[in-house]
């Protein structure tokens with residue numbers, strides 16, 4: 001965990017984020033006497049927030065030529081921005097890097113509004129678009145990519161949950177960035193993320209449909225980081241919360257009283273149609289391997305306390321192909337960094353688990369034994 005050394009200084013006046021517009025701001029660095037001027041040239045818009053309060057645009061840093069993404073969000077002057085507070089603590093190969101942040105103002109019809117700008121490393125694709133590319137061609141994503149992406153999501157979740165104590169609360173393909181050349185993956189959008197404190201309630205109306213853990217659908221306010229692990233395996237389509245639950249029940253069967261208690265001890269409505277559990281091989285298409293189904297079944301557990309943790313997921317046999325010393329990308333290129341775990345990431349892991357996680361051929365370079 002780290003606290004970034006740059007401080008937000010000054011407020012930049014910029015009314016629009018139009019292509020070609022230059023945004024000039026200042027940055028204070030701890031080991032330098034004077035503030036540095038940094039200018040960004042806005043390029044195209046790459047995302048608009050669903051609540052209409054933000055925009056993400058591609059930009060180029062004029063001083064370094066570096067490509068960045070700037071997420072500009074309306075800032076309520078009464079509060080600190082939680083997304084910024086959390087992002088400043090994060091440093092991991094599978095989490096998008098916050099390079100810098102600054103405030104700017106916009107004046108529309110004499111109303112002056114304050115915006116927070118998060119300057120992020122730019123990653124060209126999302127898992128959403130990458131998987132749509134295969135679906136459009138009537139193809140399944142090749143297994144090696146499914147393994148690489150799922151593994152890196154789990155590694156990021158282990159870092160967030162275990163090392164930092166943050167729950168992302170909006171894991172979905174649109175918030176998972178991927179470089180389709182190196183196949184490095186980065187989690188973005190910490191706009192819903194929160195440090196969960198045991199015993200303190202949290203809102204249950206978070207996380208996007210399809211990816212919502214059943215305890216959220218049951219209205220739990222005492223959920224854990226296990227909600228993110230459910231979202232890693234999103235296979236249930238549904239139009240509303242109720243539909244979503246019906247889809248889940250159709251596959252996992254009706255939850256038992258014990259499972260309902262584990263999801264939300266305050267929930268006392270037990271009238272559900274009695275549906276039997278479906279065997280996993282009937283749910284997935286023929287090419288899905290036994291290991292993949294086993295991992296899915298461990299993630300899609302009603303009881304959050306029985307759901308696989310992120311580190312257990314990383315060690316799962318589904319990822320053994322990645323740990324093979326001969327493993328490489330389909331074009332023969334090297335795999336992205338997968339095993340350079342820090343002591344923080346492996347905190348609490350047994351020697352046996354460490355051995356599973358760090359394959360023998362890289363053990364010397366990692367040195368955590």
Ligand SMILES: Nc1ncnc2c1ncn2[C@@H]1O[C@H](COP(=O)(O)OP(=O)(O)OP(=O)(O)O)[C@@H](O)[C@H]1O
Pocket residue numbers: 046047048049050051054055056069071096120121122123124125126174175177188189190191
């Ligand atoms: N660092 C980045 N590099 C490239 N694209 C990015 C980056 N960060 C975000 N994006 C793109 O912008 C989109 C929106 O980003 P983000 O989810 O952080 O914003 P948001 O306002 O929270 O959006 P929403 O409300 O839809 O979740 C992402 O889905 C992604 O396509």
